[in-house]
Amino acid sequence: MAITQETIQEETKKLGEMIARFESIGVNVGDAKVWAERLLAKLNASAATVLSVPGIEITLAPGERYAGLLLNEEGKPSHHLVLLPGEFEDVSWDAAKSAAEKAGGELPSRREQSLLFANLKSEFKAAWYWSSEQASSDGAWTQYFDDGYQSTGIKKFEGRARLVRRLFL
Structure with a gap:
């Protein structure tokens, strides 16, 4: 069974x-409420998110974040960018x-890093990333x-890295 927002809403209504x-017959449901809230939180955390962007539907796995659409050199839509969880x-x-x-996954390009900085800065520590x-x-860049600054670093230096996936149009 796929876990969807509708499924979670139906289960919430049933609970x-x-x-x-239970309350109408005098049963103490305090523990049941805590259990139900934990169950719903677990369902929400493990459910994939389906993102509808005009012309495409993107399924985000738990922990993935949609960063946005990148344009090519001609200014036309090139690909959608998804930030993967972890670093x-x-x-x-x-x-x-x-x-x-x-x-x-892949390391993001410089242009993709600019998009990540603009749209998902809070997903990163205040540090530099490859x-x-x-x-x-x-x-390497x-x-x-x-602060959004891009610079070069010596490849042997140790830094941070985040991964992305691309959905080409």
């Missing part, structure tokens, strides 16, 4: 009716790229999520 019945700390650029590949783009043979 409310059950609690009302890597104290990783070099090569280690971050490797971890991203193993986890089924991008997917090399700046030189020993350097980074994004500071405290």
